[in-house]
Amino acid sequence: MQTFDLEAQGLRALNSALHEQSHDTNQTVWEILNPRGSHAIAVGLDAPIEVNVKGSTGYYCAGMNKQATVHVHGSTGPGTAENMMSGTVIVEGDASQYAGATGNGGTLIIKGNASSRCGISMKGIDIIVHGNIGHMSAFMAQSGNLVVCGDAGEALGDSLYEARIFVRGKVKSLGADCIEKEMRQEHLDTLTELLRRGGCDAEASEFKRYGSARKLYHFNIDNAY
């Protein structure tokens, strides 16, 4: 295992070392000590490595991740795993706003709560939140799955495209064009797999599904307000 003291060695050296890892690297497991809320930790990774961050991070931890597994043993600041392409990001604590924003692929697992705008403009990522999510989550979400084991805040799924949202608890309000939808067997199967992947202690049958009414798909003056 490679151990990297962020406080002593600095962010540039960390990301540079992680970027040097190739597909067949032998340095497959990394431990990052003393993150102390630093921004842009483990961003732009593109190798099948495991990075364990021992503490809480600032903005954009694991941004644009590909292939790697980034495991944060703490909480994360805004934009966790933003624009992720593949791989897995696990947050043991809470995640601040915009978690998983614009993510194209991979899995983001948040074991605590996620703040506002979780999954904003998501484009294929799967986001699994053990706790609650804040307001305006899944705003303009295009594709992928957002699973919330707790409650969702105001305006969930506003201006949603084709992303699927599963919520076990209460939804404070739905955003424009977001509606509750029938939970068919295919959705139960998908959700069961997502709950397994996320390590959630929950049954798919306990959730409701939300999606787009598709009434905003074509420009119409009556949609303006």
Add this chain to the structure above:
Amino acid sequence: MKDESNGAPRTVPVQSATFTGKVNAEIRRAAATGIYDIRGGGAKRAVPHFDDLLFLGASMSRYPLEGYREKCETSVLLGTRFAQKPIKLDIPVTIAGMSFGALSGPAKESLGRGATLAGTSTTTGDGGMTEEERSHSRTLVYQYLPSRYGMNPDDLRRCDAIEIVVGQGAKPGGGGMLLGQKISERVAQMRNLPKGIDQRSACRHPDWTGPDDLEIKILELREITNWQKPIYIKIGGARPYFDTTLAVKAGADVVVLDGMQGGTAATQDVFIEHVGQPILACIREAVRALDDLGMHREVQLIVSGGIRHGADVAKCMALGADAVAIGTAALIALGDNDPKWEAEYNALGTTAGAYDDWHEGKDPAGITTQDPELMARFDPIEGGRRLNNYLKVMTLEAQTIARACGKNHLHNLEPEDLCALTMEAAAMARIPLAGTDWYPGKPGTTY
């Protein structure tokens, strides 16, 4: 009808200067349809512009350079502040961001071909990076937009510079809309959206909300790209002094400043014509901000919005810009709005030069469309040749003026080389009114 005036003089019919024929027609159109007018392009109204400035040329107090033979450099280095690999362009005229989706693939290819021949850069747009433009552009600027359509780390690493788009001159504060007619299978796939639906581009970024956040976002992008790429911040002509100041504070290598004449693929006409400032009013304010920070020339300034020929280029440089960007002019060079398609423009209810319904995807010139039949009309090789010619002419024109002002590099042009024809231009550009040494607001004057 019976004339009851008994031969007395009658009141002459008077058309309102407020309710003009054009205004009334728009009221009737709105009343009939219930929808506002969406169009492409930039502001069409007359605003103070570079035509309101003149160069003084050399005389007893200035020594000119020989017009054709003496050296007049045109190169520009962009991204010298933080980037490990700044961009060197042979000419200071760049191609502004225009999306694949708004433009066809062959049109994007032709921009790359023409720009590369001329020694300058092209810019992607709201739709991701296409192979056509990457493979044909020696220097490609990758836009980082609120929608993040097509954004991915691989393209970030293979671009030559990153342009974070905060705003654009045609619609500062506005997002975008690409109507379903142009969402072909390929466009839909690149944007991860269903084919044929109208897609919206958000007006603000999804994962940062202000300049302090943006500073951290730039840190992330620099870390992802190992601090190699210049990072531009593009702003619309709203509050250029403060916006430029904040862009520099956030860590920009280059500020791109776009005035209200700058085009867009589609937005509301009322937005284009009534929001934002003319580029003439923006440049000196941006330069003042850079000067106040001690960053003029260290952070480069690219200006755009209504730049048409070498004189406009030279005027921008004289006002303090390091380079310019063209969008609408480049499309015209490719063949957009060419009178040879007049019959087809007429069939669309318009005329050559006025066609601006780019969002409908029916462009007779085959440039702003995804229709395979229309696209086939456009030859990207010929388009590239035309764009290269046009860029060369612009550069030669700018050099001609610079030499006449005694300058051996376009960057050496200065405000003292100019005079203003109107009070408005004098005030906006802080250039003395022709025949005087005064402009409105000049320090030390009270009027």
